[in-house]
Amino acid sequence: MNETTYTLAELDRETRMGGAGKETADREIRRIDLSDFDRRRAEITEELWAAAIDIGFFQLVNHGIEQPLVDRAFADARHFFALPEDVKGRHRLMKGRNAGWESMTQVRPSVKTPDQKESYQVTRPHMAGLWPDDVLPDFRAQTLAFEARCREVAMRVLSCFAERLGFERDFFGRAHDLASDSHQSTLRMLHYFAIPEDAELDPNVWRAAAHTDFDCLTLLFQRDGEGGLQVCPGREAEAQEWTPVVPAADVITCNIGDMLMRWSDDRLPSNFHRVKSPGPDDDRGARYSIAYFAQADRNVVIEGPERRYPSITAGDYIQQRIAANFAR
Numbered sequence: 001m002n003e004t005t006y007t008l009a010e011l012d013r014e015t016r017m018g019g020a021g022k023e024t025a026d027r028e029i030r031r032i033d034l035s036d037f038d039r040r041r042a043e044i045t046e047e048l049w050a051a052a053i054d055i056g057f058f059q060l061v062n063h064g065i066e067q068p069l070v071d072r073a074f075a076d077a078r079h080f081f082a083l084p085e086d087v088k089g090r091h092r093l094m095k096g097r098n099a100g101w102e103s104m105t106q107v108r109p110s111v112k113t114p115d116q117k118e119s120y121q122v123t124r125p126h127m128a129g130l131w132p133d134d135v136l137p138d139f140r141a142q143t144l145a146f147e148a149r150c151r152e153v154a155m156r157v158l159s160c161f162a163e164r165l166g167f168e169r170d171f172f173g174r175a176h177d178l179a180s181d182s183h184q185s186t187l188r189m190l191h192y193f194a195i196p197e198d199a200e201l202d203p204n205v206w207r208a209a210a211h212t213d214f215d216c217l218t219l220l221f222q223r224d225g226e227g228g229l230q231v232c233p234g235r236e237a238e239a240q241e242w243t244p245v246v247p248a249a250d251v252i253t254c255n256i257g258d259m260l261m262r263w264s265d266d267r268l269p270s271n272f273h274r275v276k277s278p279g280p281d282d283d284r285g286a287r288y289s290i291a292y293f294a295q296a297d298r299n300v301v302i303e304g305p306e307r308r309y310p311s312i313t314a315g316d317y318i319q320q321r322i323a324a325n326f327a328r
Contacts (some may be wrong), residue, residue: 057255064152083136212273218292
């Protein structure tokens with residue numbers, strides 16, 4: 001299978017996911033306790049693997065990131081998004097580098113309308129000139145400290161998947177090197193816009209339309225009461241059956257991305273998810289979340305244990321997925 005066929009096949013799945021579908025609470029989003037990790041590694045590995053191959057989504061509790069640190073990251077995000085548009089515009093997203101601020105620019109193939117949000121991306125090698133140091137002097141240090149803690153959790157989870165796939169325990173840790181110039185993992189602060197009470201609700205507009213993630217593993221932090229995330233795994237994608245993921249401030253919601261699905265020779269599924277817009281009876285207030293996308297350094301070669309797909313560098317893989325999106 002050549003690369004164009006692979007990427008476009010993935011995208012073709014996404015273009016079919018634009019409908020409203022129906023909501024179901026029948027599927028459980030499993031919670032996995034990471035406490036006493038070293039002693040319980042084998043048990044935790046089996047729980048992670050079972051949840052991942054079943055739905056591709058799971059939630060982590062006792063994950064090791066202290067709640068005050070999470071709360072401070074959300075406060076920093078709110079402070080940044082509250083800045084005037086012209087100030088945020090000085091730190092605008094750098095095309096091809098996934099760093100900086102953007103607003104209403106992400107158009108999903110599933111609906112072809114912009115996601116109703118703004119975001120600020122941190123990708124370490126590409127941040128020159130993109131930090132709001134002049135107006136938020138503590139923002140840079142606090143954000144980088146939080147991002148480093150996210151990486152620790154992500155690498156702990158990925159080390160479990162590495163062993164199940166037959167790789168060395170630190171295989172993915174070496175592939176996500178914070179000190180590398182080719183590092184491309186990203187921390188993304190997200191602000192979904194409030195909807196005025198008198199505004200008409202458009203069923204074709206989404207806070208984030210249906211998609212899969214390009215990365216290996218996503219860590220998502222949410223706030224109590226700020227819901228909307230839904231997942232549609234496996235066969236349910238054809239039936240458009242969406243399961244809500246209840247937000248909680250003290251858990252991390254994780255999902256497998258396209259990159260790890262390929263690296264696992266499709267054993268670990270990257271499944272569709274979306275953030276629905278408020279319905280007639282829902283709270284129309286703003287929604288904030290923070291996502292950490294663990295994606296391998298650009299020069300790392302992706303090759304599964306069974307070599308189901310041709311070898312490709314992580315940098316080329318991401319660029320092909322992006323290019324395929326724009327081609328549609």
